[in-house]
Amino acid sequence: MPNVRKLVACFALLALSVTTALAVEGGNPKKGKFLYKKNCKSCHVEGGEGKNLSPLNKTQSQWNRLFDKGTHPKKGEVWKGLSEQDLKDINQYLYNHAADSDQPETCG
Amino acid sequence: MSRLLDNKLSRRRFLGLSSCALATVVVGSQVKVLRALAKSGEVGDLTRLPDKSVFTSCEMCVNKCGVIARVRNGVIYKLDPNPDYIKSRDMLCARGNAGIKAMYDPDRLKYPLIREGKRGEGKWRRASWEEALDLVAKNLTELGEKYTRAGTMFLSTEGFQEHFFLMLAECYGSPNTVRHPTLCLASNIQGFGATFGTNPTPDVLNADYIIMSGANRAEAFITPDTIDLLKGDGGRRKLVYLDPRFTKTSAKADEWYPIKAGTDMAFILALIHVIVTESLYDRGFIETMTVGFDQLAVHIEPYTPEWAAAECDIPAADIRRIAREFAAAAPKAVYYQGRRSSFFSNDTQMRRAMAILNAIAGNWDVPGGMIPNGKIKLAEHVYIAPWYDDIPDRLDQGSVTYLSAKDGAWLHFRDRVLAAEPYPVKGMMIYKQNPLQAAPNRAKTLQMMEQMEFICTIDITMSDTAWYSDVVLPEATYLERMDPVESLPGILPVLSLRYQCAEPLFESKPNLWIMQQIAKRLDEEVFESFDYTIEEFVDHQLSNNPAAKQMLEEKGVYYESPTPVYRSSYGKPLRTKSGKIEIYSEKYAENGLDPLPVYTAPEAPPAGRYRLLVGRHAYFTHGTTQNNPWLHDLMPENTLWLNTQEAKKLGLKHGRMVQVKSPVGVQTLKLEVTEKIRPDCVYMAHGFGVLSRGLTNIYGKGACDAALIEDKACPISGNAAMHETFVEISPA
Secondary structure, three states, X not given: OHHHHHHXXXXXXXXXXXXXXXXXXXXXXXXXXXXXXXXXXXOOOOOOOOOOOOHHHOOHHHHHHHHHOOOOOOXXXXXXXXXXXXXXXXXXXXXXXXXXXXOXXXXX | OOEEOOOOOOHHHHHOOOOOOOOOOEOOHHHHHHXXXXXOOOOOOHHHOOOEEEEEEOXXXXXXXXXXXXXXXXXXXXXXXXXXXXXXXXXXOHHHHOHHHHHOOOOEOOOOEEEXXXXXXXXXXXXXXXXXXXXXXXXXXXXXHHHOHHHEEEEEOOOOOHHHHHHHHHHXXXXXXXXXXXXXXXXXXHHHHHHHOOOOEEOHHHOOEEEEEOOOOOOOOOOOHHHHHHHOOOOOOEEEEEOOEOOHXXXXXXXXEOOOOOOHHXXXXXXXXXXXHOOXXXXXXXXXXXXXXXXXXXXOOXXXXXXXXXXXXOOHHHHHHHHHHHHHHOOOEEEEOOOOOOOOOOHHHHHHHHHHHHHHOOOEOOOOOXXXXXXXXXXXXXXXXXXXXXXXXXXXXOXXXXXXXXXXXXXXXHHHHHHOOOOOOOEEEEEOOOHHHHOOOHHHHHHHHHOOOEEEEEEOEOOHHHHOOOEEEEEOOHHHOOOOOEEEOEOOOEEEOOOOOOOOOOOOEOHHHHHHHHHHHHOHHHHHHHOOOHHHHHHHHOOOOHHHHHHHHHHXXXXXXXXXXOOOOOOXXXXXXXXXXXXXXXXXXXXXXXXXOOOOOOOOOOOXXXXXXXXXXXXXXXXXXXXXXXXHHHOOOOEEEEEHHHHHHHOOOOOOEEEEEEOOEEEEEEEEEEOOEOOOEEEOXXXXXXXXXXXXXXXXXXXOHHHOOOOEEOOOOOOEEOOOOEEEEEEO
């Protein structure tokens, strides 16, 4: 039965990892980081078209409120190319690393 | 494996419009003055003057103090402190001076090496860079195909070029970066972070009352704190110091208490008890800036000074007096949290107690108090790592309550590698980290390395970890390379920039070059994020701040204010859920943790055994500088400190060899019989008893504490607990 044990262990780990921070059901934070950099950071950088952004700019509830509206606050059309899942992923990444998130500061 | 990458950041976009490279900056004025004085006869011998002086910052420890390298005929002959570098207060310590010997060290790594014999046997073959890099890329590709890209772990530690190593991990596709914080101050960051939303810096220079426990600031240097500890004294400062050992900080303190190891929290809770029950706290501050004081008042009732005295071996009358003195000096009073690694597995909660004591003293963000760190902004380096669909989560996901996605939890990670759960990790890429010296239970680390299919280490010397690798790549030392600008946060935030002081010796190369070469061999899309020179990278970092660029060129440092800026956090929400200082942590309660620190007495040493203590030494940085020729002269080997009475009981004489045995290892070293340690503890300096014969000055000298320390850790932060090991001493 080693394979079953392995599977149970995997599910247990998965359960732990998703319960630590859940903004929206089904959001993949790793994918969200990739999509955020690819889509958001093209404008949201210093000297860019949008204001420079980082997950730390807002609290978890502020990020959730922003995504709950379903459209980009300033330029509605820019989110049109993103699927509902993409937006969930980005929301999850920003939520997990928000100013009041559980993600600890680091050293060096 | 499918990939998505259709909107790359182009090299041109990253670099921006202004990409004129920074020229190497030399400090000319001082030389001119000296030449003029020489002409007038006021100074002699012109041939002794430098022909070039270059700004850099020290890399002999983590502090990054300001340095001016004096160069003659391309050779660095002296390192001086940079008087304008406010963080290090015109000081360069013994290790900083010995930086020259890091570069001109016969033991340094000179060429790429490929292992020929068994791991650890020391049989190496000199290889060309081409061959060594091809081998690294081939292994990374094959490991990725066999185990997914999460099957390779990337170990590193802080340093100005670590950014490129972490980028390689991300672009390659491994989530498994395992950095140093859980062998360092992760519990400190966690405990203070849960309270203040950040880990603040104590304003040592302006504090009138400082309590330090375990942070041995006179030997474990932190700049500017070490300097300010003496500089700010002037007769008004009181330093109370708690340590089971009589250290150099004990010698500089007004009061030293040889506290029973592991009982610091009892002492702190008793201080809080006195301050709360005698209403010595800052009521106005507590009402406006904190949450949870009422719960604290109830929680603290049983923690009386009399109770703490029995736990800590510190008289109740002294605890009461210290609490009153601390409160009277507040807000210019700090309980200094230090930067030391955790000693016990309850370290996060002990740090919470420290933070709460500071909070009720109302010392937040005011002169002489706890100051949230300032940081100077640099233009962000935005890069897009390729996306890989099949990569699982971090191996150590869910292993501790608060896991850092960037740092991981070192000991938990190692356990999961050994169990191959939830998936196998078979590759190791290592930059600057030396886990065979740094991580408790060396035998277990060796076991983890034995099951690896490939290990590559990038370093400047043949560390123990390099010695057990398959490929060793020689990095240029900090004096031989230009580094990215680093924004050093703190009470005096600065921008620091290392200019190249001399050409790299032998075939050593800067880490950026090494990363570029590996990236190029892996994939064009991976390389896209590395396609620039270091000068272009620095130019981009400073592109929004021309004043910084100018000051760095002229002074070797950039700062916005030469003195601390206070109260900048007032009127803004803190980075906690409530936006206030959280004395009672709702977040901890929700996660099943104690919302207020609860004391548990440490296990007492069993009969015939001693608690093994670790500690810092002013000559050494972790396990890295013991082999440096100049520093080695100052302390050629470590010894085991044992209290005089205990040595008498055991019939062991000063200077004889003894065997030290713990549940995980045995080591042999010379005995130092001394009054400077409690009878229930023994101590040895870190970084000796090496495995690598490539460290010729220290091979065969002293003992390795990592071989003795058991692997226990804080379940909240994952930080390794270094003081929970008991050892037996016998004649060797």
